Amino acid sequence: MQFWFGFLLLFCGLSLHRIGPAFRRSNFGKPIMSLGLVLIFLPYGQLSSIEENLFDIMLDNLPWLILSMFGVYLVLYGSQIYWVNISPIKILGILLIATSWIYYFKFIFNSQKEDFSLVMANLLGMIFGLLYLIWIIKLVESHTPKVAESLPLSESEKKYITSILKRNLGGNKDED
Amino acid sequence: MKIEINDALSSVLDGCIFISLLFLIHLICSYHPYHRILPLLMGNVLFLLLVVSINYFTLNPESSLFYLLRESMSNSIISILYFSPFFYIFITFIIIKLFFRKRPEDPLLKLLD
Numbered sequence: 001m002q003f004w005f006g007f008l009l010l011f012c013g014l015s016l017h018r019i020g021p022a023f024r025r026s027n028f029g030k031p032i033m034s035l036g037l038v039l040i041f042l043p044y045g046q047l048s049s050i051e052e053n054l055f056d057i058m059l060d061n062l063p064w065l066i067l068s069m070f071g072v073y074l075v076l077y078g079s080q081i082y083w084v085n086i087s088p089i090k091i092l093g094i095l096l097i098a099t100s101w102i103y104y105f106k107f108i109f110n111s112q113k114e115d116f117s118l119v120m121a122n123l124l125g126m127i128f129g130l131l132y133l134i135w136i137i138k139l140v141e142s143h144t145p146k147v148a149e150s151l152p153l154s155e156s157e158k159k160y161i162t163s164i165l166k167r168n169l170g171g172n173k174d175e176d
Numbered sequence: 177m178k179i180e181i182n183d184a185l186s187s188v189l190d191g192c193i194f195i196s197l198l199f200l201i202h203l204i205c206s207y208h209p210y211h212r213i214l215p216l217l218m219g220n221v222l223f224l225l226l227v228v229s230i231n232y233f234t235l236n237p238e239s240s241l242f243y244l245l246r247e248s249m250s251n252s253i254i255s256i257l258y259f260s261p262f263f264y265i266f267i268t269f270i271i272i273k274l275f276f277r278k279r280p281e282d283p284l285l286k287l288l289d
Contacts, residue, residue, distance in 0.1 A: 004249070007253075011202075012201055019205075050247055050250045054250040058253075061260075072267060075274060076271075079277070094275055104261060114254060114258050118255075122190055122255040125187060125189060128188065129195030129223075133220070136219040136220070140219075143215075
């Protein structure tokens with residue numbers, strides 16, 4: 001259970017982080033993600049066959065994924081805006097990316113035992129799911145009632161706005 | 177042959193279940209007052225129930241519901257891990273392009289010389 005609870009926390013953390021700084025609860029995104037990763041990678045008890053298989057594959061892939069993520073981050077960090085580059089960081093990033101590819105081809109590429117057709121079928125299912133979700137979002141959006149047009153300004157509102165504009169922008173006093 | 181088709185169908189449904197569960201978590205976590213969550217939630221839950229029932233009653237009647245959900249999640253995460261190097265090829269290509277990018281010549285700056 002701890003293993004799947006870790007995944008639940010990881011996905012919750014990702015969603016919370018994704019909603020952005022406009023919502024205060026987005027601050028909890030990263031800590032929840034970290035807690036989820038800890039729960040996933042430090043299993044308390046004996047895992048069953050399904051979880052053990054997944055856990056082993058994740059552990060195998062973890063080194064090259066970490067290397068690649070750090071590499072990409074460093075290259076992006078080194079490529080500053082306004083054309084001011086931090087070349088040593090970029091070079092380090094590229095080296096990490098190269099190392100991740102070397103690691104992948106040396107240790108992972110030949111050891112993968114999954115049936116490629118089943119993997120493709122699974123990805124096809126994910127695409128079907130995504131298409132259904134896009135369709136349902138579009139359907140809901142199209143049935144959302146439009147907001148009614150606001151009424152024109154009343155005489156008192158017009159006077160009030162005119163006074164604000166005159167106070168701030170000046171204007172021709174002769175016209176008053 | 178029958179087993180293979182069943183396995184492939186089961187894999188397709190596993191992918192649907194995974195995406196549906198992820199979207200369900202995302203909808204709940206990213207709720208805000210200006211969000212019309214109910215129709216999306218209902219549509220997603222109906223889809224999830226449909227996919228789970230097809231998988232449970234038709235393709236895997238001997239396994240338990242909890243086992244089925246765990247298996248779906250596990251298979252989908254493995255598929256993503258298996259397929260991730262293909263995405264990573266594109267990311268590497270973009271990163272290499274970024275690495276060798278040079279500042280384009282600016283005609284306005286040239287006028288200053």
